[in-house]
Amino acid sequence: MSAVTSPLVWEHVQPAAARRLLTGAIDAFAERGFQATTTRDIASRAGMSPAALYVHYPSKERLLFEISLYGHRAALDVLRAAGTDGSPEERLRGMVAAFTAWHAEHHTIARVVQYELAALTPEHLAEVAVIRRAISAEVEQVLADGVADASFAVDDPPGTTLAVLSLAIDVARWYTPHRGDPVALGALYADLAHRMVQT
Amino acid sequence: MSAVTSPLVWEHVQPAAARRLLTGAIDAFAERGFQATTTRDIASRAGMSPAALYVHYPSKERLLFEISLYGHRAALDVLRAAGTDGSPEERLRGMVAAFTAWHAEHHTIARVVQYELAALTPEHLAEVAVIRRAISAEVEQVLADGVADASFAVDDPPGTTLAVLSLAIDVARWYTPHRGDPVALGALYADLAHRMVQT
DNA sequence: GTCTATACGTAGATAGAC
DNA sequence: GTCTATCTACGTATAGAC
Numbered sequence: 417m418s419a420v421t422s423p424l425v426w427e428h429v430q431p432a433a434a435r436r437l438l439t440g441a442i443d444a445f446a447e448r449g450f451q452a453t454t455t456r457d458i459a460s461r462a463g464m465s466p467a468a469l470y471v472h473y474p475s476k477e478r479l480l481f482e483i484s485l486y487g488h489r490a491a492l493d494v495l496r497a498a499g500t501d502g503s504p505e506e507r508l509r510g511m512v513a514a515f516t517a518w519h520a521e522h523h524t525i526a527r528v529v530q531y532e533l534a535a536l537t538p539e540h541l542a543e544v545a546v547i548r549r550a551i552s553a554e555v556e557q558v559l560a561d562g563v564a565d566a567s568f569a570v571d572d573p574p575g576t577t578l579a580v581l582s583l584a585i586d587v588a589r590w591y592t593p594h595r596g597d598p599v600a601l602g603a604l605y606a607d608l609a610h611r612m613v614q615t
Numbered sequence: 616m617s618a619v620t621s622p623l624v625w626e627h628v629q630p631a632a633a634r635r636l637l638t639g640a641i642d643a644f645a646e647r648g649f650q651a652t653t654t655r656d657i658a659s660r661a662g663m664s665p666a667a668l669y670v671h672y673p674s675k676e677r678l679l680f681e682i683s684l685y686g687h688r689a690a691l692d693v694l695r696a697a698g699t700d701g702s703p704e705e706r707l708r709g710m711v712a713a714f715t716a717w718h719a720e721h722h723t724i725a726r727v728v729q730y731e732l733a734a735l736t737p738e739h740l741a742e743v744a745v746i747r748r749a750i751s752a753e754v755e756q757v758l759a760d761g762v763a764d765a766s767f768a769v770d771d772p773p774g775t776t777l778a779v780l781s782l783a784i785d786v787a788r789w790y791t792p793h794r795g796d797p798v799a800l801g802a803l804y805a806d807l808a809h810r811m812v813q814t
Numbered sequence: 815g816t817c818t819a820t821a822c823g824t825a826g827a828t829a830g831a832c
Numbered sequence: 833g834t835c836t837a838t839c840t841a842c843g844t845a846t847a848g849a850c
Contacts, residue, residue: 433833449733451650455826468834470827530788531730534648575803578789583778586785589729590777604774612807632815654844667816669845 424490424522434472436462441479446524450480450535480532481540487522487529488547494518495554504562508613509606511558512584517602519587526588555580559613568613580609623689623721633671635661640678645723649679649734679731680739686721686728687746693717694753703761707812708805710757711783716801718786725787754779758812767812779808 429435440461444453455476459466473479498514499507519526533541556577562568570576583605591601628634639660643652654675658665672678697713698706718725732740755776761767769775782804790800 431833449648449650451648452734454824456824464833465835466826467828467836471833474827476826535651571806572803575795575800576807579782579804579807582785582789583782585788586781589784590781596774601774604771605778607770608775608778608811611810611813614810630815653842655842663815664817665844666818666846670815673845675844 424486424525433462433464433468437464437469437472438479438483442483442525442528445480445483445532446527450476450528450532477535477537477540480528480535481537481543483525483528484532484536484540484544485547487525488544488551490522491515491518491526491529492547492551492554495551499554499558504558504565504567505610505614507558508555508562508568508580509610511555512580512609513599513602513606515581515602516584516587516605517598519584520591520598520601523588523591526585530585530588552577552581562613567615569615570613576612580612583609623685623724632661632663632667636663636668636671637678637682641682641724641727644679644682644731645726649675649727649731676734676736676739679727679734680736680742682724682727683731683735683739683743684746686724687743687750689721690714690717690725690728691746691750691753694750698753698757703757703764703766704809704813706757707754707761707767707779708809710754711779711808712798712801712805714780714801715783715786715804716797718783719790719797719800722787722790725784729784729787751776751780761812766814768814769812775811779811782808 426435426439429438437458441453441458444457444461448457453476455469456466458476458479459469462469469479473482495511495515499511501507502510519530533544536544556573559568559570559573559577559580563570563573587601587605591598595601625634625638628637636657640652640657643656643660647656652675654668655665657675657678658668661668668678672681694710694714698710700706701709718729732743735743755772758767758769758772758776758779762769762772786800786804790797794800
């Protein structure tokens with residue numbers, strides 16, 4: 417199974433009750449947003465009483481932080497795995513295809529990752545911001561490599577980096593399964609991104 | 616003053632107290648989100664007590680709806696004004712430049728327009744959805760015109776329409792004034808969008 | 815049209831039994 | 833580790849005086 421279609425795996429979250437709370441919180445936060453989600457809603461999705469949540473997590477925000485941190489790490493891993501080998505064109509195409517498909521395939525957690533940052537504490541936000549900068553750095557580097565070997569023509573590297581990432585990130589906003597196959601979308605976006613930078 | 620830099624004007628909202636509530640709500644909803652914003656916060660931004668809000672608006676949701684409706688109409692107007700004349704390339708560039716610059720210049724209301732749809736009642740959502748479809752139709756048409764006269768090469772017109780709009784819409788998520796001039800950003804994005812479709 | 819006071823519901827989180 | 837019961841705070845919205 418390729419990185420593009422790898423599922424998110426939650427076996428490392430133990431015990432099972434903590435895992436049910438986490439996955440229930442992802443669904444609830446993605447559907448309704450962090451602020452509109454109640455601890456009662458999360459607990460009932462996990463089949464338990466509101467009080468039981470606090471045995472596993474000290475607060476609703478902590479649940480969000482664990483989701484956000486894990487989601488950011490997963491997105492960075494997918495991007496790096498897809499952009500390691502080949503020419504700048506191959507790496508850019510691989511990165512955009514994989515990062516886009518990840519946002520479609522995992523649009524629930526991607527929505528939490530991309531749209532609930534403001535609900536994190538400043539300390540927790542700083543921690544995920546490190547990962548966000550690493551994501552940007554990967555794209556910026558492949559564009560620089562393509563400019564260096566003259567396979568890309570890029571007028572504004574920081575602006576183009578932001579645009580390429582932005583295109584993939586916004587998938588989390590609008591994607592639903594009826595809008596098509598994540599891998600096909602990734603292929604389209606890889607092509608559009610390459611067109612943005614080709615000589 | 617061009618459509619790209621035209622300010623949003625609120626003189627039509629009367630009396631002044633209703634206007635202060637509306638603009639205060641835009642700032643609050645953009646900063647914190649609809650759910651996290653309290654009627655007390657909106658009222659205090661307008662310099663009045665929580666109860667006074669209900670003289671002007673029957674609910675917090677109604678305030679959101681009026682903001683969302685007006686914002687959607689403004690965005691559609693800007694898109695249409697910029698995409699009326701010229702070749703498909705000129706129209707596409709004009710539309711992307713103007714729509715992008717609008718999302719940067721008016722990123723507060725744009726954030727409400729793009730990210731608070733889920734907080735509208737089903738009836739109010741249906742009303743703004745009409746405007747959203749009109750926005751998509753404008754872009755889809757210019758791509759079709761460019762394909763028809765062979766100035767564009769587009770493999771997947773609906774997917775590319777979505778991508779072009781998505782790029783501009785996502786500006787509302789990340790833009791802050793320190794990230795540069797809205798008009799310069801519009802020019803960059805117009806170029807990137809044209810590269811996506813050129814033969 | 816704005817105020818103070820308040821009704822009413824529900825939120826996050828805790829106490830203590832089992 | 834889960835439950836029931838509950839605390840305390842705060843949310844939207846209303847009542848009624850001025």
